[in-house]
Amino acid sequence: MTIELALEYIPRRMEELGFGNRYTLRFRHLVLQPSDKLTIDAQSQFFILVDQISGISVESQTGLFDLSSSSANEMQYEHQGIINIRNMNGRTTHIRFIQVIIKHEKTT
């Protein structure tokens, strides 16, 4: 997914899920060392992958993004919940996400 497409997609998706414009965006550029594993707790958040990199595996409750995998019939760019990122390359690899953080509803 390109950054342009992600920025077009996010407002529509948030509207669909009933959040309207109650969210903030953060651009996350992660740097993973060879064989690095990273776990992100993204409950009530969305991580939109804006890169298409080989040698990286991104797995969450919504699916898998791993261009070398033959086990999935679809690659997932929108991740939620506990996200496990693994660098399977023998070199340092960069991966970029747009993080959508849902704001708490104000209570009176």
Next chain:
Amino acid sequence: MKETAIITILNISRAYEIRHFQVRIPRDTQSICAIELTVRANGKSLGKVAPVENILNYQRNPLFGDLMLFSCEEGNCFYTGELHESDNNSLMFDFSKFEKDEFAEWTHGAKQEAEEVTVDGDTTVVMGVYRDKTGKAITEIRGYEIKVIIWIKTKD
């Protein structure tokens, strides 16, 4: 109000397979009211124990995989379920079935129970992700078939 079932069949044949699928929901749907899952192995059953073994001892129910369903509205992820072929402990302390390997309620995936959910009928599509957890045992059972049954309520 009328209840209708939409059945989606998935055939899983590879270890640790992740299967994405979509189910179209009819236009006149008021709500999605229940989800039911069944599984049937193509070959040998996975870890089904003879009644003589489980009459007194608690047995583990082998896990086939897990399923998550997402709606296209406020509900988002509305269902998460684990898939077991049968309940190995359903015959515990039932001495009438001693030394008989026969069909009974809740064995062989023959009888399932629908789990209630409440999802608005506005969702046009339900998206699902199924993950296989059988691993290497999948070669022993030669793949399996899952039925995802979505119960919907429509106007008469």
